[in-house]
């Protein structure tokens with residue numbers, strides 16, 4: 001077992017929506033937009049933990065286990081390009097309160113457990129492309145995907161044979177939507 005693992009908490013994208021996003025992306029973005037994130041890797045990061053020891057992983061998992069938060073409906077109806085981080089993303093125009101609360105709890109638990117956090121505000125997004133070109137033409141508005149989020153996931157980020165792969169390690173349920 002490795003001494004540390006690169007971990008993050010996230011919301012995963014249901015498989016049918018992964019496929020819809022990939023199909024829509026292929027239709028609406030130029031081929032040279034950037035490096036497309038593979039369907040199975042599409043996710044919304046809640047809290048990035050960095051390199052974490054097995055002991056710290058256990059402690060963070062015990063804290064995650066105790067979170068009692070209602071589920072929420074997530075709508076993807078907004079897209080953008082961040083030229084500095086060179087990503088194209090999809091996200092909600094209006095962030096559900098449950099999502100903000102969940103991310104804020106996980107981020108503060110991580111910070112209190114000593115995970116090196118970059119103090120940046122939480123901008124909920126699903127990265128569609130990385131290493132984007134300088135200027136990206138975004139699709140016209142009018143797109144929309146929606147699903148009920150009933151759980152959150154602890155992922156390990158692996159780099160294998162030149163590819164990044166996110167491996168789910170544990171899942172925790174959210175409660176009934178309020």
Ligand code: 3AM
Nearest residue numbers: 008043044045048117118125126127157
């Ligand atoms: O795919 P997104 O944009 O949600 O950018 C990395 C990715 O986010 C982010 O963690 C997610 C899974 O790798 N990430 C990587 N290094 C990071 C860091 N040092 C980071 N987030 C904050 N600080």
